[in-house]
Amino acid sequence: MDLRLSPVSPSIQAPNLSRVGISTRSTNPDAGDGQADAGFSGALKGALSAVSAAQNTSTGLQREVALENPKVSLEETMVAIQKAQIGFQATLHVRNRMVQAYSDIMNMQV
Known part of the structure; x- marks a missing residue:
């Protein structure tokens, strides 16, 4: 079974950021190297960066509303x-499941 997560582009997450002057560029210095991460770690890194971008978008929009x-x-x-x-919340659930899986593996009898 092949399960792949497609990365979410910043334009889908926040289509109106350009009109309020909020930058959608990545602050990760490794982001522009042209190599795609493979496997679970790449999918996890992409999901975490998408959640972080959504939180940054939310914060920026809240600030703009507060400034009227x-x-x-x-x-x-x-x-x-x-x-x-x-x-x-989804990230938190995934983290909890990963910690539980790690604990289960470490408690296995060999």
């Missing part, structure tokens, strides 16, 4: 907040 920017609506801000919250 007329280009940012409250509705899109609330949607971004919910996306970030769901992504964080």
Whole structure:
């Protein structure tokens, strides 16, 4: 069974960031090397960066709403907040499952 996670592009996560002046560039120095990570570690790294980007988007939109920017609506801000919250909860569940699996493996009798 082949299970692959496709990376989420920043343009899908936050289509309105360019109009409020928030950068969507990655701050990872290894991000521009042109080599794709393979396997589970690459998928996990991509998922974590997508969740981080969603949280950064949410924070930026919250700041713009607080500054009463007329280009940012409250509705899109609330949607971004919910996306970030769901992504964080999913990440937390995956982390808990990984820790549990590690504990189970370490407690196995050899």
